[in-house]
Amino acid sequence: MEYAIRYVYDPDTSEQFDAQEVFKYRELAYAFRKEFHANDQRLLCCVCDERATISLGSKGRMHFKHFPNTPDCDLKDGSYTRAERKLIEEHYANKERPRHKVLKQAIGNFLSATEGVDANSIYIDNKFLRDKREKRRPDVLCNFNGKKIAFEIQLSTLPPKYIFKRHEFYKRNEIYLVWILDDFDPNGQNQTEKDIKYLSKHQNFFFFNDASPKHSLVAQYKIGRVNRALNKHYFKWTHESIGLKDLKFDETEFQCYFVSFEEEKSKIHLEQVKEKHKDILDSLREFYTSDDERLIPKFHPAIESLDFDDLGLLEKALGLDKSNDVFLKAARSSKAYFLVYLLEKSRFNIDLSQYKDDSNTLLQAILRAPKMLFRWKIIHLIFHHGYTLTNSDRMFLKGFSFHNEMPTLRSQRIINIYAYNAIGQKMYIDWFEKITGTVYTILSAKFNRIVGHGFNNFISLANNAIHSYKTTYTFIEQAFKYYKVWDKVMAEDQKKTFFRKHEEYLADRNRSTDLQGYYVLKILFPEVFNPSGKSVEWIKLDDII
Numbered sequence: 001m002e003y004a005i006r007y008v009y010d011p012d013t014s015e016q017f018d019a020q021e022v023f024k025y026r027e028l029a030y031a032f033r034k035e036f037h038a039n040d041q042r043l044l045c046c047v048c049d050e051r052a053t054i055s056l057g058s059k060g061r062m063h064f065k066h067f068p069n070t071p072d073c074d075l076k077d078g079s080y081t082r083a084e085r086k087l088i089e090e091h092y093a094n095k096e097r098p099r100h101k102v103l104k105q106a107i108g109n110f111l112s113a114t115e116g117v118d119a120n121s122i123y124i125d126n127k128f129l130r131d132k133r134e135k136r137r138p139d140v141l142c143n144f145n146g147k148k149i150a151f152e153i154q155l156s157t158l159p160p161k162y163i164f165k166r167h168e169f170y171k172r173n174e175i176y177l178v179w180i181l182d183d184f185d186p187n188g189q190n191q192t193e194k195d196i197k198y199l200s201k202h203q204n205f206f207f208f209n210d211a212s213p214k215h216s217l218v219a220q221y222k223i224g225r226v227n228r229a230l231n232k233h234y235f236k237w238t239h240e241s242i243g244l245k246d247l248k249f250d251e252t253e254f255q256c257y258f259v260s261f262e263e264e265k266s267k268i269h270l271e272q273v274k275e276k277h278k279d280i281l282d283s284l285r286e287f288y289t290s291d292d293e294r295l296i297p298k299f300h301p302a303i304e305s306l307d308f309d310d311l312g313l314l315e316k317a318l319g320l321d322k323s324n325d326v327f328l329k330a331a332r333s334s335k336a337y338f339l340v341y342l343l344e345k346s347r348f349n350i351d352l353s354q355y356k357d358d359s360n361t362l363l364q365a366i367l368r369a370p371k372m373l374f375r376w377k378i379i380h381l382i383f384h385h386g387y388t389l390t391n392s393d394r395m396f397l398k399g400f401s402f403h404n405e406m407p408t409l410r411s412q413r414i415i416n417i418y419a420y421n422a423i424g425q426k427m428y429i430d431w432f433e434k435i436t437g438t439v440y441t442i443l444s445a446k447f448n449r450i451v452g453h454g455f456n457n458f459i460s461l462a463n464n465a466i467h468s469y470k471t472t473y474t475f476i477e478q479a480f481k482y483y484k485v486w487d488k489v490m491a492e493d494q495k496k497t498f499f500r501k502h503e504e505y506l507a508d509r510n511r512s513t514d515l516q517g518y519y520v521l522k523i524l525f526p527e528v529f530n531p532s533g534k535s536v537e538w539i540k541l542d543d544i545i
């Protein structure tokens, strides 16, 4: 499509020409045209900086138009209406106005003085950015801590499609686009104001304050407010002078923002949820304080019936989503019923896998807590929710025992903790609990030293195994042979009691095998039961003794 261009400029003199003026009077128009041809004058389109020429229309009227075969230009884009093309042209014409020039320069100076901006990366209206589809010349361009930022000054109204295309261009080229609006009312209801508002996901707008001696960027953004008296939530526009260091960068949208509207919205939403479920939260607080399980029926049914979104928000309101503070606090004050409720009975999604605070762990808090009811159950439950042992936990466990704790019991507890950690998944941890005696027996064979059992010799261990662990005995025997303690058992079996039990065991046609237990053994002792699996050193002898 070929349309008339209103504004062109002479790159040698920077003089700008407005078709409506130079072609207004017939005689002056002809003189202008004559000069143009005689001097071989170069005129460029204001929008695309490509060559323009003068065209003579019917009735002898003249206008500027692009040279034939020049690349794409917004002014050739047939999808803009005549009125929109006019706005775009005016926007470019404005770039030659004093206010625009002053602002560009002031922003350039501001950037030069900003820490993190590479001084050689600042371009003020003299750098073309090209990709396969378009080229752009941002008002100001710079590189700030490795991020490219383009500043576009907007003094006039622009068609939304044009603004959108600019965003697309910069986003495609991984450049953060900051519109500097000089006369923008965020509460304004004109169409451009609305378009700009909703184009930016974060709804942050920027001004450049060159009125005060210390120039600054001014972010204008929405914040959420709660009016408790009226029980109302609302958003209001506010602003703050900021530097580039205060900006956050949305790496998906390639937009900068100071305060995220999304975050403000979710803050408000959270407040609303807190109000909506005030009864549940109050009851939970009461439950935490008293640790009285009789209070559970007061709030549990209400939590059970929450929809998924509200449940997630309630988790946020309780702080369960991003920290384990609630658990640490509850463990330190021995809130056993509260912990069991959260970890076992509630619908809350609890993920304890991401906390690596090494010297202050949840496990240590639970072990240190005075008079903690269900201590071992709670420890079991934290591993259901992804808890993993830290190095500090391992050190702590080596030196830890309760007052008057039987050594066998202590080693069982320690083996359990290490096993939960090695097994990791809820279902397998539960299966492990059914075969702990078997695990202690096989571990004793592996270490060639009896751990987790009070027996003095391997024959007693074997007698106990064949008597007490019938559904896993076959695996125990396999492990004894693998770890080479089977011969020891045979040698110690002087009265042949084990031999007779073994004969009986083999003769029992009804004996069954614990396949769930076998699954757990494959995890813990892959060298015996799953030779193709990865061998893991999940516990060492000196972790126990």
Ligand SMILES: [Zn+2]
Residues within 6 Å of the ligand: 045, 046, 047, 048, 049, 050, 066, 073, 074, 075, 076
């Ligand atoms: Zn053009």
